[in-house]
Amino acid sequence: MTGVSAEQVELGDLALPESTPLGGVVLVHDVWGLYDHFRELARRLASAGYATLAIDLYRRTPGLQIAEPGAFMRELSDPDVLGDVQAGVDFLRPYGRVAVLGFCMGGMYALLAGAWVRDVAASVVFYGILSHSHGLLHAPDGLDLAKKPRVPLDAARDVTCPVLAFYGDHDVYVPLTDIDALRAQLTASAQPFAVHLVAGAGHAFMNETRPAAYRPEDARRAWQEMLTFLREHLVR
Helix, strand or coil, X not given: CCCEEEEEECCEEEEEECCCCCEEEEEECCCCCCCHHHHHHHHHHHHCCXXXXXXXXXXXXXXXXXXXXXXXXXXXXXXXXXXXXXXXHHHHHHHCCEEEEEECHHHHHHHHHHHHCCCEEEEEEECCCCCCCCHHHCCCCCCCCCCCCCCHHHHHCCCCCCEEXXXXXXXXXXXXXXXXXXXXXXXXXXXXXXXEEECCCCCCCCCCCCCCCCCHHHHXXXXXHXXXXXXXXXXX
């Protein structure tokens, strides 16, 4: 992509615009890790002017195999992941104000980061998991509270930055009741927010590597909405 340089750094893959960055974005991948889809999104963000770190949450466990995503996510330590996100935000601070952007599992961490991580100027959530009481994060015998100390929906009330969120109204992992509850919690936070419900879309509608889920026109509109949001909250 013209006007963009990319390099591997300790935390993941860094994409930089050739001109002075407008700000920084920590991009958090889904449960399957940092693969080319997310590297391409990072390059697209860099092309739009943002220093973008596509963080690799699994860099300490090369060759990791995930047999069942729900079980894997339930065992992942949220404090450890958010420590990595904090390191990513700190890394990008020299480039200006920093947003956290995530998809699915990463969207959950983008929302949690808005309530947990220092110096986050904005949070962008694409179909982030919201609940522990059903779906991928539900454990009949309960979760380990050291690893999962806060339900994302509960944390939404405590965000300290503006939030932009996108969900499909046919998402099998995030029911409409969760999305309604997210709006209520963000309203209570007193932070600016927008939660967009994409008609006819399911989970992962931004992901062109999943043809059954990908919705190109919806993805284009959401991307443009996100760029407007980032410019509003990062560019000073």
